């Protein structure tokens with residue numbers, strides 16, 4: 001698809017092999033961008049990028065296995081490619097993991113972002129789309145939450161993401177050449193409609209839908225529902241699930257809107273509709289045609305009762321409105337699970353760089 005000459009043409013995607021990054025790469029390739037990926041595969045597989053290329057019918061321009069905190073390696077990527085804009089997905093995202101390993105989370109999420117900013121600065125790259133999270137809101141209150149709500153993160157994950165936002169806001173205040181679009185995702189779920197790409201975290205999934213999918217197909221015995229005594233309609237935690245395809249579509253719009261002018265803008269990405277854990281289980285059971293066994297356990301530290309977005313600002317600014325429903329998310333996640341019962345493990349080998357062309 002042709003794009004205006006003023007828009008960025010080469011996009012560096014950090015964490016491009018991950019759940020959101022891989023789906024975004026498909027969209028970017030489909031829309032004519034040159035895509036360069038860096039990822040250390042700590043929560044992903046290079047096979048995801050092979051799938052990206054199969055779906056898009058185009059190659060990712062270059063893929064580098066590196067840790068974004070490795071400034072020398074990252075700088076070499078900027079030396080080799082004329083990067084116009086960066087879409088920064090690389091981070092650790094497990095709330096529970098962050099309670100166990102807080103330093104690792106601050107180091108990766110905050111240290112990774114500042115390392116990236118150093119390389120961008122050295123190479124005159126000033127356009128960034130940043131992945132933030134509803135976790136920054138924490139115990140800010142019951143929704144719908146808009147972007148003016150003061151963040152009150154409850155975990156090192158949420159706090160590290162909020163710190164990144166504050167650093168980016170400060171950079172934009174001090175350096176007028178920067179444009180940062182900060183997208184606060186609520187709960188992205190679902191998969192690419194082809195069934196080739198989906199959410200395949202390493203180890204035990206921390207997000208609900210891939211866990212439910214693995215239980216539904218028998219790969220796991222049961223789901224544990226943490227907390228059934230929240231002040232919600234059925235006692236389980238309420239979140240705002242938004243389809244991954246809707247979520248990555250917002251990133252395409254973000255690339256278009258990087259040219260709107262300098263400074264930092266923050267937008268929520270959610271459907272504005274809260275669903276409880278039990279409602280997600282019921283919706284998934286309906287899709288898969290089988291029961292999803294679960295047990296209940298006490299609330300997890302750091303979890304809050306409800307996080308629901310008011311996402312009207314991004315609708316007004318960019319015309320983004322989520323098109324897909326919870327039933328669509330379940331259908332697509334289930335298709336991915338059925339076609340890839342062991343995730344990307346055992347799928348085709350990713351070619352070496354010199355086998356590409």
Ligand code: NAD
Pocket residue numbers: 014015016017018019020021038039040041042043044045066067068069088089090091092093108112131132133134135184185186187188207
């Ligand atoms: P993911 O774990 O699937 O993807 C992150 C990718 O970054 C992985 O491929 C991982 O290997 C890579 N990575 C992590 N640390 C790295 C490092 N130091 N160097 C290089 N690569 C590294 O997660 P995701 O769901 O795609 O999330 C992407 C971003 O969106 C994260 O910042 C996350 O906090 C944010 N987010 C995700 C959700 C969600 O539910 N998926 C919700 C809100 C916000």
